Amino acid sequence: MYTTHAHITTWVIAIILFFIALALYKGGNAKGAKIVHMITRLFYILIIVTGAFLFFKFQKANPALYGIKLLDGLLIIGMLEMILVKVKKGKGTGLFWILFIIFFIAALYLGFVKLPATI
Helix, strand or coil, X not given: CCCHHHXXXXXXXXXXXXXXXXXXXXXXXXXXXXXXXXXXXXXXXXXXXXXXXXXXXHCCCCHHHHHHHHHHHHHHHHHHXXXXXXXXXXXXXXXXXXXXXXXXXXXHHHHHHHCCCCC
16 A cells, blocks of 8 residues: 555645744744644644655665665654744744745655655
8 A cells, every 4th residue: 555645735834834834834824823723733743654654665776875864754743833933923934935835845856856766
């Protein structure tokens, strides 16, 4: 059983939820933002679980690149969480946005271009 579709679905939903939580925090709706933020954290866990299944199933094809993509995915989740926490506290997020974009582009490149198709 391949979990590629489940993995892609979970990270797409997590990114949508991230932007909803971000908009709620910036809009001053702390209670709504907190609820969406917690749901987003649940999706982070689902991303990690589905990503781990993919990693253990396919990493034999290219262990180094799959390891880099695994680390990259964890860094993306870290950046998303840091952005939301910093926005909640009213602090600057510029560096985290830059790192998020770099890590996200790298993950897309590795996942869709470099690594073998698993769909």
